[in-house]
Amino acid sequence: MTTTTPITLNPQILGQAENAHRALLERALTGTGLTYRHWVTLKITAVSGPAVQHEQLAARAAGALKIDVQVAGESIAHLATSALLEVHSGTVDLTARGHDLYQRLSTAIGQTISRLYSEVSVEDLQVAGRVLAAITARVDAELATA
Numbered sequence: 001m002t003t004t005t006p007i008t009l010n011p012q013i014l015g016q017a018e019n020a021h022r023a024l025l026e027r028a029l030t031g032t033g034l035t036y037r038h039w040v041t042l043k044i045t046a047v048s049g050p051a052v053q054h055e056q057l058a059a060r061a062a063g064a065l066k067i068d069v070q071v072a073g074e075s076i077a078h079l080a081t082s083a084l085l086e087v088h089s090g091t092v093d094l095t096a097r098g099h100d101l102y103q104r105l106s107t108a109i110g111q112t113i114s115r116l117y118s119e120v121s122v123e124d125l126q127v128a129g130r131v132l133a134a135i136t137a138r139v140d141a142e143l144a145t146a
Contacts, residue, residue, distance in 0.1 A: 028108050041075040046102045051091040
């Protein structure tokens with residue numbers, strides 16, 4: 001009879017999962033000229049609507065990446081220089097090239113994640129989602145007090 005030791009969520013498990021996901025994402029980004037930080041900024045732009053205020057985009061990217069707003073602004077500038085974003089009158093939007101790249105990468109990443117998560121029950125994924133969202137909210141609150 002084989003017994004398994006229950007796995008308890010801890011920072012090491014979270015870190016390993018994040019590192020594994022990040023490695024897959026960075027593999028998908030190979031050859032695009034995008035870094036992780038650029039990808040997150042591009043994605044936030046894409047899901048924020050047809051145009052987003054520059055300051056809002058920088059704040060959202062900074063919050064998502066846990067970086068300084070100025071550094072997030074540098075990512076926006078890099079993406080604009082790379083002709084993936086267009087900055088005009090204080091707003092930022094995807095260029096056609098940026099939209100195409102975002103769609104292509106999102107599809108590829110989505111297919112990989114779907115394949116990887118397919119063997120985990122919907123119920124387990126829902127529980128994991130709730131737990132991780134709660135932990136993230138607590139970490140964000142802790143960071144806000146520092």
